[in-house]
Amino acid sequence: MGKIIVIAFNTFKEAVRNKVLYFLLIFAVLLIGFSTVISDLSIAEPERMIKDLGLASIDFFGFLIAVFVGVYLVYNELDRKTIYTIVSKPIDRTQFLLGKFFGLLFTIYVNIAIMTFVLFAVLYFREATQYDVMSKVIWNEDASGKYVQVQATWLYYLTAIGMGIAKSLGTMIGVYVVPLTAGLMKVVLMSALSLAIITAFAIFYSTFSTPTLSAVFTFLTFVIGSLCEDIMRFADKLAETAGGVEALVGPNSIKYWFARAAVLLVPNLAYFDRRMEAIYGAPDITAAMTGPPLLDWQTVVYGLSYTGAILCLACLIFRRRSFK
Amino acid sequence: MKRFLSGLMLWMAFFATFGVSVYYQNIGSKRVLKNAPFFDTWQLGGRSGEMMKLFALRYDMLAADFLWLRSIQSFGGRGMSNRDWRPIYNQFQTITDLDPYFKDAYIFGNLVIGDEGGYKEPGLELLEKGTFNVHTQYRIPFEAMYVAHWQMKKDQLARWYGTIASKRLDAPEWITRMVAYIDVSEGEYYIGFDRFVGNLLEGVEAEEPALQNIALNKAADTINKWNAATFARAADEFTSRTGRLPRSVNELADMPAMQNYETADMGKLLASVLKYSDAFNKRGIGEDLLANFVPPDARVFAAPIVDVQGRDDASLPAMQDVVFQDSLTTVSGLPTSPTGKPYMINLARIGQKEKHKPEDIFAPQGQLENDAREMLAELRSHVARRKQELDRNPESLKEVFYTDFNTTEPLGGQWQYDPATGVVKMSSRPSF
Numbered sequence: 084m085g086k087i088i089v090i091a092f093n094t095f096k097e098a099v100r101n102k103v104l105y106f107l108l109i110f111a112v113l114l115i116g117f118s119t120v121i122s123d124l125s126i127a128e129p130e131r132m133i134k135d136l137g138l139a140s141i142d143f144f145g146f147l148i149a150v151f152v153g154v155y156l157v158y159n160e161l162d163r164k165t166i167y168t169i170v171s172k173p174i175d176r177t178q179f180l181l182g183k184f185f186g187l188l189f190t191i192y193v194n195i196a197i198m199t200f201v202l203f204a205v206l207y208f209r210e211a212t213q214y215d216v217m218s219k220v221i222w223n224e225d226a227s228g229k230y231v232q233v234q235a236t237w238l239y240y241l242t243a244i245g246m247g248i249a250k251s252l253g254t255m256i257g258v259y260v261v262p263l264t265a266g267l268m269k270v271v272l273m274s275a276l277s278l279a280i281i282t283a284f285a286i287f288y289s290t291f292s293t294p295t296l297s298a299v300f301t302f303l304t305f306v307i308g309s310l311c312e313d314i315m316r317f318a319d320k321l322a323e324t325a326g327g328v329e330a331l332v333g334p335n336s337i338k339y340w341f342a343r344a345a346v347l348l349v350p351n352l353a354y355f356d357r358r359m360e361a362i363y364g365a366p367d368i369t370a371a372m373t374g375p376p377l378l379d380w381q382t383v384v385y386g387l388s389y390t391g392a393i394l395c396l397a398c399l400i401f402r403r404r405s406f407k
Numbered sequence: 408m409k410r411f412l413s414g415l416m417l418w419m420a421f422f423a424t425f426g427v428s429v430y431y432q433n434i435g436s437k438r439v440l441k442n443a444p445f446f447d448t449w450q451l452g453g454r455s456g457e458m459m460k461l462f463a464l465r466y467d468m469l470a471a472d473f474l475w476l477r478s479i480q481s482f483g484g485r486g487m488s489n490r491d492w493r494p495i496y497n498q499f500q501t502i503t504d505l506d507p508y509f510k511d512a513y514i515f516g517n518l519v520i521g522d523e524g525g526y527k528e529p530g531l532e533l534l535e536k537g538t539f540n541v542h543t544q545y546r547i548p549f550e551a552m553y554v555a556h557w558q559m560k561k562d563q564l565a566r567w568y569g570t571i572a573s574k575r576l577d578a579p580e581w582i583t584r585m586v587a588y589i590d591v592s593e594g595e596y597y598i599g600f601d602r603f604v605g606n607l608l609e610g611v612e613a614e615e616p617a618l619q620n621i622a623l624n625k626a627a628d629t630i631n632k633w634n635a636a637t638f639a640r641a642a643d644e645f646t647s648r649t650g651r652l653p654r655s656v657n658e659l660a661d662m663p664a665m666q667n668y669e670t671a672d673m674g675k676l677l678a679s680v681l682k683y684s685d686a687f688n689k690r691g692i693g694e695d696l697l698a699n700f701v702p703p704d705a706r707v708f709a710a711p712i713v714d715v716q717g718r719d720d721a722s723l724p725a726m727q728d729v730v731f732q733d734s735l736t737t738v739s740g741l742p743t744s745p746t747g748k749p750y751m752i753n754l755a756r757i758g759q760k761e762k763h764k765p766e767d768i769f770a771p772q773g774q775l776e777n778d779a780r781e782m783l784a785e786l787r788s789h790v791a792r793r794k795q796e797l798d799r800n801p802e803s804l805k806e807v808f809y810t811d812f813n814t815t816e817p818l819g820g821q822w823q824y825d826p827a828t829g830v831v832k833m834s835s836r837p838s839f
Contacts, residue, residue, distance in 0.1 A: 136469060306464060309465040
């Protein structure tokens with residue numbers, strides 16, 4: 084375990100030196116910050132815009148970091164021949180790979196934490212700087228009925244920033260819960276879990292292919308994983324049109340079984356998507372359905388087991404890999 | 408020097424080739440615009456929700472947000488003037504396919520297409536989609552009710568949406584009153600009256616005089632409309648038998664439509680409500696409110712009370728069915744109005760039945776007098792305006808209206824005009 088932690092820590096140090104990571108992080112943070120400007124263009128539900136854009140940014144940029152950093156982790160070790168110095172030491176290849184995985188995952192989670200913090204801070208800052216909220220604090224009606232400024236505007240903004248930071252941290256550790264950000268931490272945590280699967284896939288592909296191919300494979304896994312439901316319905320529709328699975332023949336039969344296999348083998352990333360639930364609240368969206376595909380605890384078990392399975396597969400391949 | 412020249416040549420080559428390509432691109436663009444597209448996609452984010460849903464890769468809500476912002480900008484820029492409604496309709500369909508719970512997209516979509524564009528049907532289609540997608544909130548079916556009733560004049564449809572809205576978890580209590588109003592305007596007096604009885608009982612249960620006042624007035628209005636509809640049927644029968652219009656409601660009392668017909672009775676309603684409010688130890692209806700209507704019917708007080716204490720749902724609103732049944736009455740002859748004043752025929756309108764609703768022709772005396780006062784005030788203002796133009800009193804009403812003014816007064820008789828004083832008076836109510 085100690086060896087895995089050491090490798091993970093080194094992987095983290097290596098990853099944070101990667102400029103791609105910073106570009107992605109800065110872009111994501113700017114996008115989340117800019118969401119407050121975009122939300123002002125909407126005539127209704129401006130907070131929803133910020134939440135949607137923020138949560139999607141956290142998820143998607145987390146995915147990009149997993150792909151662009153993940154696919155190079157093993158490749159760089161091989162390319163620079165540094166793998167020889169590691170495998171010549173009493174470190175198992177499995178430990179090496181797991182260390183790499185956890186190091187990258189930790190990097191991604193630190194990034195997610197930063198993005199989440201910015202999202203919450205933006206939401207709280209925006210709430211505090213709404214005209215009606217601000218004017219009540221800055222202006223006061225005196226005895227003659229005139230409005231006098233009782234606080235400097237810059238001081239109010241400074242306080243709002245400070246409060247936004249404090250509230251954001253409070254929300255992240257679960258001590259400050261308000262309707263504005265209710266349910267958002269759950270969305271982020273579920274996204275983090277789905278990114279563990281994506282990271283495992285990125286590492287898995289990189290154990291036997293080049294970085295470019297690994298990136299393509301990981302991206303396709305993400306696409307199929309995101310469209311699982313549609314692929315499932317496509318397969319169902321094929322069978323229904325033919326009059327049952329038994330009636331399927333020729334290319335349609337191949338399409339059907341390929342779709343079924345894809346849906347069965349590729350992770351269904353939609354299970355981890357709790358954005359709609361957070362924005363609208365569970366009663367609004369679940370009452371119309373028979374129930375969510377998986378309950379929260381089932382989703383966690385699913386995510387962990389899937390990640391574990393892919394890592395096992397990656398380790399199995401990596402153990403047999405020749406470094407020549 | 409050689410480097411400078413080669414650089415210069417490269418720049419020249421760039422501008423030459425780029426210039427040619429931009430030139431041809433411009434020619435091509437003009438040709439594109441000349442051809443009508445199969446589908447007007449210039450302002451769409453996607454051809455359909457299905458396609459966009461695939462491309463959105465689970466970021467459906469984000470895609471919906473951007474299309475939403477785009478639709479706002481698009482509408483804000485041009486409005487709906489000189490615009491085909493279909494692209495923007497498709498855009499809202501796409502937005503709501505991507506995010507079926509986007510309440511404001513349905514409402515704004517209808518505003519753009521239905522209210523602003525004048526295409527009520529597609530606007531209502533969006534609202535109908537929202538009614539079933541956003542299934543816990545009243546707002547969208549309420550908007551649909553508004554469109555169907557006030558804009559499309561389809562009251563049956565409006566009642567349907569209204570009923571859905573009133574059953575939603577967040578529906579305010581006034582929704583039921585609005586639905587009842589539509590029920591009554593659609594001639595569904597039983598349903599409308601029943602709902603107002605429910606409102607009244609809620610007002611008594613909550614001991615809220617304001618709510619009681621609204622419900623009582625609405626119930627009274629419903630009874631008047633109900634009775635007016637019966638009078639209208641009787642008036643048709645009278646005209647077909649005698650070949651002339653009725654001059655007073657008394658002439659209608661023997662018509663078949665006015666034999667053994669069912670209506671609601673305000674006195675019975677008040678008595679029943681008071682009886683059961685007493686059983687539930689509630690304050691009942693205030694004396695000031697009761698004074699506006701006929702006295703409570705003593706027969707209802709005398710009737711045995713339905714046992715309320717043994718019921719699981721024992722509460723005043725739960726007695727709605729009992730109070731409703733108590734309030735119904737079978738009448739032969741002229742009905743009693745809620746205020747106790749006799750019904751009268753507006754003789755100025757009886758000859759124009761196609762123009763006026765039955766309740767504007769057959770109304771209780773007080774209401775009819777108010778109508779007459781309004782008409783008199785209107786006449787006097789016309790005379791005053793003409794007097795200002797002529798700088799003297801008009802010689803006759805013909806000089807005011809440019810035609811022989813022989814309209815009958817609402818309460819019978821002919822309008823009297825005195826050229827010496829310039830005053831118009833009613834022969835039937837000289838004191839007005």
